[in-house]
Amino acid sequence: RDQPRSRGLGDVYKRQAFNVRFDAEAVEVLVAEGVVKLGSSSESSASPELRTEPRLEAHERAIISLTSQDLVVPQVAVLSKGEIQRVLAWQHGTMTFASKPLVEIIEELNRLNDMQLTIVDEALALEHFSGSLQSNNVEGFVSLLEKGYDVRAALRGNLEILLSKAVD
Secondary structure, eight states: OOOOOOOOHHHHSOOOEEEEEEOSSEEEEEEEESEEEOOOSOTTTSOHHHHTOOEEETTEEEEEESSOSSOOOOEEEEOOHHHHHHHHGGGGTEEEEEEEEHHHHHHHHHHHOSSEEEEOOHHHHTOEEEEEEETTOHHHHHHHHHHHSOEEEEEETTTEEEEEEOOO
C-alpha cells in the first residue's frame, strides 16, 4: 500500500517575494524570491505562450506588452540583486534611478502621488537623471530641478506642477 507522504512546513510554505506592476502599455512581474507562474485569468484570450504557464524564478523579470496586436510573448530578463533593489526601492519610499529620462521618473512619481508633474518642454522630458529621492517628496524633487538643472516650475491648480526649461 502507498503510504501518505508527509511534508514539512518548508515544503508547503516556500517563501515568495514578487512585485507586479501594471500600466497601460505592459505588465511587469519581478520575482525576488521563490517561483511564480505566469498565466491569464481568461484562457481563451491568453496567447499560446501564456497557456503553458511559464515560470519565473528568483531574480527574473518578465514584461508582457499590452499594446502589441501580435502574440504576446513575455520578455524575460535576469536581474542582479542591485537591479532588484532599485526596482523595489519604492516599497521603502525611495526611488533610485540611473541615467533615466525625466519623463520616466515623472511617470513613477505621478503614479505614487496626488501632486502631478507635467513636462511642458519636450527636450526636458528626454534629459537623463541619476540619483535617489523620497517618492513622497515631489516638492523637494521639483526644488532640486529648479536649483540644479535650470528647470522652471509653475503651479497650476492645487495638484499640478508644470515643468519647463528656464529661459535666460
